[in-house]
Every structure is written in C-alpha cells, then in structure tokens.
Amino acid sequence: MGKLKAYVPVLLSLLISFVIILLIGFNSVNKAPGEVYKVYVDGNFIGAIKSKSALEKYINNEQKSLKKEYGVKKVYIPNGIDIEKELTYKGKIISEKKIYKKIKEKKSFTIKGYIVTISKEKEKDIKLYLLKKGIFDKAVKQVLYSFESKENVLNYKNDTQAEIKTTGSTIENIYIDQDITIQEAFISTDELIFTNEVDLTKYLLFGTLDNGKEYTVRLGDTIETVAFNNKLSPSEFLIVNPEFTNVNNLLSVGQKVSIALISPILNIVVEKNVVEDMDKPYDTIEKEDSSMDLGTTQVETEGVNGIQRVTEKIQYVNGEARPAYISNVEVLKEPVNKVVIKGTKKTYGGVYTGSIDPAISSGSWGWATVSPYIITSYFEWRWGRLHEGIDISGCGMGSPIFAIESGTVLSTYDGCSNYGSISDSCGDYFGNYVWIQHPNGVYAVYAHLMNGVVAYPGQQVSKGQVIGYMGSSGSSTGTHLHLGTFYGGTKYGEYGGGTVFNPLSLY
Ligand SMILES: [Zn+2]
Structure with a gap:
C-alpha cells in the first residue's frame, strides 16, 4: 500500500496530462479547417456553415418569440431542412445568420390553427x-x-x-x-x-x-x-x-x-317584412266647360290624398336594401280626386295665351312611377361610390314609367332583355333607358326599363306621359327604376357634362 501511495501523484499527473491531450486533440479536430455543415432545404443545397448550434440558436429564438406572439405552446419549425456534416469541404462558408435568412425566405414556421x-x-x-x-x-x-x-x-x-x-x-x-x-x-x-x-x-x-x-x-x-x-x-x-x-x-x-370606408368581406343577408302607411295619391279629373274661356281653369274640388297600408318584402345585403316587392296593399282611406274645370269657349278677338300645362316651378314635378312604391336606394354614397340617383321599386315588372315633366327625348336604348342582371351580356349599366331633357336645365335618365321602351328620340313628351315600363335590365339586382337627374347636361355623350343632383330635391 505504501508503494502505491507513492505512485499516486505520478498517476494523477499522467491522468491529467492524458485528459489535456484528449481535450487538445478533440479541439484540434473541431477546428480542423475542412469540417463544415452543409445545409439543404427540400434536398437543395443552400450553403455551408461552420456551426450547427449557432444556426439552431437562430431557429430556437424565432420559435420562442413566435410562441410569445401568438400565445401558443407549439411552433413548428420549417420542414425539409437537412444539415449534414462534411469533413473535406473546400467551398465558401457563409455566416449562420445568412443561412437562417435564406431558410426563412424559402420556408416558414407554422402553428396549428384554422x-x-x-x-x-x-x-x-x-x-x-x-x-x-x-x-x-x-x-x-x-x-x-x-x-x-x-x-x-x-x-x-x-x-x-x-x-x-x-x-x-x-x-x-x-x-x-x-x-x-x-x-x-x-x-x-x-x-x-x-x-x-x-x-x-x-x-x-x-x-x-x-x-x-x-x-x-x-x-x-x-x-x-x-x-x-x-x-x-x-x-x-x-x-x-x-x-x-x-x-x-x-x-x-x-x-x-x-371616415373609414367599409368594404365587407361577407354578404350578410337580412330579409324583412315591413308594413307601413303611405299616401294614396289622388287623381286629377278634368271637366270641360264651354261657358269658360279657353285657357282658363278652375278647381271644382281640391284633391285629398288617401292612406294605404303597404306590406313590403325587403332584402338587405350588408345593410343595403335590394329592390323590394310589395306583397299586400290595403286602402285605409280612399283619396278624394281633384276636379278641374277647363274652359273651352273661344272668345271673339280673344288671344289664346298658350300652355295649359302646370307651371314649371319647384313642387310641380311629377312622380315617375305608380303608387305605392318604395325608395330602396337614395342619392348617397355606398361602399365609396356615389349612387347617382334614386332606386324606386315595389311597383312590379311592367308597371308604367312616367315622364316627371314635359321635355324632349334625347336618346333611348331598348336592346336588353327584361330580366337582365350584372352578368347579362347587355353590359351597359343602365340597361334599357330613356334620357329626357326637361325644363330648367334638368336632364333625367330613366333606367333598367323593361324591353319595349315607348319613348323615341326627338319625341316631345308631356308630364305624366308613359315613356316605358319598369324592368330589371342592365346592371340590376331586381325590378326597379333608377331615376338619375343632372343639371346642365346628361352624364355622357353628345349632351354630356351635366352635374348630378338628388332627384328628391325636385319634390
Ligand atoms: Zn340605382
């Protein structure tokens, strides 16, 4: 035992030097100039790096920060990455950071979701x-x-x-x-x-x-x-x-x-049943009286509007009303018709003073459709686009459309099918239409008419005259009249350059 004790320091120092040699030896192997890691993405070589662990560190850090960002337990590293050790590499070695960037350009981290x-x-x-x-x-x-x-x-x-x-x-x-x-x-x-x-x-x-x-x-x-x-x-x-x-x-x-513009991703449809009371307008009846001078009129009975209860089916897409239809009308009170007496007597030497049409002034404009009707779209912005007029619906396919005032028909179109839609090859926005030049610089377009337009270019029309029938031609989502009014000209073409205004301002 005494002999062995004497050898202990020698053995110990031998052991230490062996460990040192081992360490140096391994170190020198690690630092051998030829050894690198080649990185592949989906089998394609993207570059060589010196340290595998340095690259892994980049990946781990990104994983950690993504876990934090999304609050998830698992972030999946890009798949298809292979790292192979090579001892005799002679090519260029690039930094682990660059390789990491290259991987991220080609592949992404993923998380489980929907x-x-x-x-x-x-x-x-x-x-x-x-x-x-x-x-x-x-x-x-x-x-x-x-x-x-x-x-x-x-x-x-x-x-x-x-x-x-x-x-x-x-x-x-x-x-x-x-x-x-x-x-x-x-x-x-x-x-x-x-x-x-x-x-x-x-x-x-x-x-x-x-x-x-x-x-x-x-x-x-x-x-x-x-x-x-x-x-x-x-x-x-x-x-x-x-x-x-x-x-x-x-x-x-x-x-x-x-003032953010909405641009909905979903089409949320709400269908409603609406019951409302509206005026039932009176008619004007004319009587002739040979004892009164020609050109003179007299109101015998003033008109009084009645009341009608109207049941409507309206579809709203993201809050925007589509052309509606009327499912029921109940008259609560009949209107009293206006009776006007027109003189027919031609007085000797008298002078015919002209028109017996209503005076052209604010309040004199007629309505373009029959009653009852529903205004489903106003002169307002929708999804960043101005609706250049009003949409009147509920009167039904083929109900008459009237000139809102006297005027000259400038142009018409009658080539579209009755039930046109956005996909109709009759792509013109207005479908079948009539443009009329009314008094006071007002130009009106009556659009989406049924096939069979009555008015013709050059025609002189009077207020209340039938110019066509309600339809759904052109770019239309249902039976309705689009009434657009412009001041000083039409929208395009020969008479173009007009300024659009709200047709309801005429009434
Ligand atoms: Zn419209």
Missing part, C-alpha cells in the same frame, strides 16, 4: 387564418350587429319578435350568401393570423386592419354632410362610428370622427 374559406360562384375564394375557431362566429355576429340591431337579431333567433298589428317590421330570415368552410391546418406564421374577434370583426367589415382616416368636425357640420362629403352613406357613418345612435345626433366642433 383556415376559413369563403367562396361564391364566379368570385375568387377568400381565405382567412385564425388561431381559434370560436372567434369566427363571434366576429360574424359583431358584423351583423353593425347592420342590424342586436335586439332585433336576438328576437328573431329566440322567436320573440312582436307581431305587426298596424305598422312595423319583422326579420324573416338571416343568412350569409356565401359558402364558408373552416378547416384545422398548419398555418404559416407569414400569413395574417387572427388571434381575437376584435381584429377579425374589423377585417370582415373594412377588408383591412388599417385605421381609416379621421375627420375633425367643423362648425355647421352634421352627420349627413360629413358622411356625404367623405363618400359614406349616413348608415355607413353610423357603422364606422358606433358611438352615434342615429343621424340626428349632434356633432361638436373639434370632435374627431372616423
């Missing part, structure tokens, strides 16, 4: 990427509530809508006019991935996550004027500024309001 595919015939599929499935339903509800009150929607769903006893409206159906599928999938973290319903709602409504422009309220502004001047309809203004409840809310000077 792909929502929104599809419609003849339209391109829209894909949305979600972290959680449940946020889609929640966001769709929020979008729906921006077009229709939550209270109404819940009453419809719970079958607790109040029955219409006199007038009012009920929802008959709510649906999305697109096919929607939701699939679980690995999603590239390079995509826009929705993690909460607030962002998703905003995206479904505006088609972007950018905050739209803001407007600072000035003296004299109203919701209606701010909306119109910024290409929004009043109802769109209320959607982008939910703190306001109706268009009559006051704005305060200096207040900032959103």
